[in-house]
Amino acid sequence: xxxxxxxxNEVIAEAAVHAGCKYFFGYPIxxxxxxxxxxxxxxxxxxxxxxxxxxxxxxxxxxxxxxGTGVRVMTSSSSPGFSLKQEGxxxxxxxxxxxxxxxxxxxxxxxxxxxxxxxxxxxxxxxGGHGDYHTPVLAPSTLQEIIELTEAAxxxxxxxxTPVILLGDGMLGQMMEPVEFKNLTERQPGEKDxxxxxxxxxxxxxxxxxxxxxxxxxxxxNEKLQHKFALIKQNEVRYETYEIEDADYIxxxxxxxxxxxxxxINNARADGLKIGMxxxxxxxxxxxxxxxxxRDKVKGYISxxxxxxxxxEDVRLAVNGKAPVTFFGRTxxxxxxxxxxxxxxxKVAGGVEV
Amino acid sequence: xxEILIAGFGGQGVMSMGQLIAYAGxxxxxxxxxxxxxxxxxxxxxxxxxxxxxxxxxGSPLVSQPTTAIVLNNPSYYKFEPTVRPGGLLIVNxxxxxxxxxxxxxxxxxxxxxxxxxxxxxxxxANMILLGxxxxxxxxxxxxxxxxxxxxxxxxxxxxxxxxxxxxxxxGRLSTKVGI
Numbered sequence: 001x002x003x004x005x006x007x008x009n010e011v012i013a014e015a016a017v018h019a020g021c022k023y024f025f026g027y028p029i030x031x032x033x034x035x036x037x038x039x040x041x042x043x044x045x046x047x048x049x050x051x052x053x054x055x056x057x058x059x060x061x062x063x064x065x066x067x068g069t070g071v072r073v074m075t076s077s078s079s080p081g082f083s084l085k086q087e088g089x090x091x092x093x094x095x096x097x098x099x100x101x102x103x104x105x106x107x108x109x110x111x112x113x114x115x116x117x118x119x120x121x122x123x124x125x126x127x128g129g130h131g132d133y134h135t136p137v138l139a140p141s142t143l144q145e146i147i148e149l150t151e152a153a154x155x156x157x158x159x160x161x162t163p164v165i166l167l168g169d170g171m172l173g174q175m176m177e178p179v180e181f182k183n184l185t186e187r188q189p190g191e192k193d194x195x196x197x198x199x200x201x202x203x204x205x206x207x208x209x210x211x212x213x214x215x216x217x218x219x220x221x222n223e224k225l226q227h228k229f230a231l232i233k234q235n236e237v238r239y240e241t242y243e244i245e246d247a248d249y250i251x252x253x254x255x256x257x258x259x260x261x262x263x264x265i266n267n268a269r270a271d272g273l274k275i276g277m278x279x280x281x282x283x284x285x286x287x288x289x290x291x292x293x294x295r296d297k298v299k300g301y302i303s304x305x306x307x308x309x310x311x312x313e314d315v316r317l318a319v320n321g322k323a324p325v326t327f328f329g330r331t332x333x334x335x336x337x338x339x340x341x342x343x344x345x346x347k348v349a350g351g352v353e354v
Numbered sequence: 355x356x357e358i359l360i361a362g363f364g365g366q367g368v369m370s371m372g373q374l375i376a377y378a379g380x381x382x383x384x385x386x387x388x389x390x391x392x393x394x395x396x397x398x399x400x401x402x403x404x405x406x407x408x409x410x411x412x413g414s415p416l417v418s419q420p421t422t423a424i425v426l427n428n429p430s431y432y433k434f435e436p437t438v439r440p441g442g443l444l445i446v447n448x449x450x451x452x453x454x455x456x457x458x459x460x461x462x463x464x465x466x467x468x469x470x471x472x473x474x475x476x477x478x479x480a481n482m483i484l485l486g487x488x489x490x491x492x493x494x495x496x497x498x499x500x501x502x503x504x505x506x507x508x509x510x511x512x513x514x515x516x517x518x519x520x521x522x523x524x525x526g527r528l529s530t531k532v533g534i
Contacts, residue, residue, distance in 0.1 A: 171416075174392050175415050176376060260416060262413040337416060338414050
């Protein structure tokens with residue numbers, strides 16, 4: 001197939017089709033509407049179904065219904081619309097249903113604006129809806145990586161019977177970059193022995209629900225969920241490191257912020273400073289290991305985010321007081337420039353109190 | 355690494371200029387990225403896009419200090435003229451921008467692109483004239499790659515416009531030598 005130039009939102013959609021997703025329920029919102037539009041055109045071509053719901057709440061509940069039949073299904077939105085889906089995501093977790101939910105984050109809180117942001121980190125990594133739960137969160141930083149992680153997201157969703165979140169931002173959604181779809185064989189969801197597609201008289205009725213009125217039984221169910229989360233933490237952590245072996249300071253950033261910070265790090269390296277990077281790819285489970293391995297050696301960590309400081313809390317937990325952790329961020333849809341990140345790195349490395 | 359910023363009114367073809375450069379760069383095996391400004395826009399408002407063409411994987415697709423800025427209207431001139439990196443290039447659509455840059459640390463090319471486009475018979479082609487000038491001065495991409503990219507960007511029913519686009523590119527190249 002070779003390389004093609006595509007918008008990030010379209011790459012997510014095409015990658016989902018490649019991953020065997022045939023069902024999409026959604027509602028348009030900037031800056032992710034191209035994803036919805038692409039699916040409207042594309043899914044009928046592969047014998048799938050696209051439906052524009054009357055609202056985000058309706059869309060996520062349609063996802064719940066479709067997921068119960070065992071098909072690969074997804075929805076997508078941007079921050080305010082994603083908030084509306086939170087109730088449904090909690091239900092998906094409770095009922096143990098696999099699905100992909102995409103959040104192309106924009107500036108908040110409230111209606112905010114349509115510019116890129118990373119201010120939904122808390123919401124996606126700490127549960128977001130009601131009840132004791134986590135959802136795996138994958139955060140690509142290039143359009144090629146979107147392909148890899150969209151496929152991985154569907155696999156993780158099926159493997160653990162859980163909704164999975166793909167977290168982008170307005171910049172990743174709107175930009176174009178060459179991508180290559182290497183895996184041309186369409187993936188299949190695999191056998192599922194829990195779907196509600198009718199017993200045809202050959203077995204007991206199956207029930208999919210998040211309701212459990214008996215407290216002891218609900219506690220048991222929660223313990224089972226917690227066990228599942230522990231397994232995900234054990235098996236699904238993903239991250240990338242860059243030049244951390246000799247680093248005095250390690251920048252940590254994900255998604256778009258990581259791309260920009262990478263330029264600043266290279267410039268700082270060219271000026272003789274030993275700066276490295278840890279780039280979390282799964283935000284939950286958060287990659288603690290690279291911090292544990294470096295925290296006794298480095299002079300400090302710098303978390304760079306397009307938020308007022310959210311991932312930095314997980315960085316501090318992983319570093320556990322063994323080294324100073326500082327933060328640089330811009331909010332409200334402002335994307336930090338590599339120059340200002342570079343200046344901040346220089347300040348911290350130069351020993352300026354920040 | 356070329357970091358290009360293209361800016362003008364919505365409708366002047368600044369987004370497609372950027373996409374053509376990105377497509378052509380990809381065809382020539384380079385790493386590219388294209389990033390549009392996508393604020394709340396209005397008809398006649400300003401639009402811009404950032405394109406990076408590089409021999410290595412593109413880090414930041416944001417361009418804050420362009421190696422080349424191509425500006426097609428007054429607001430874009432005032433916004434981006436000061437940001438061009440020293441040693442860089444500023445290409446100005448002098449048909450719509452009366453101010454002339456006084457910077458001595460950059461190369462400035464003033465082209466009456468809209469007038470030249472009118473002479474070619476299609477005012478919409480001004481962007482391709484400026485693109486031709488950009489290609490001539492920087493030499494980063496061949497006309498063939500750009501024209502191949504154009505075939506991708508233009509829907510088949512608009513392929514009749516390929517010829518005038520080609521002539522606009524040539525005119526743009528030529529005008530950098532004679533100084534129009």
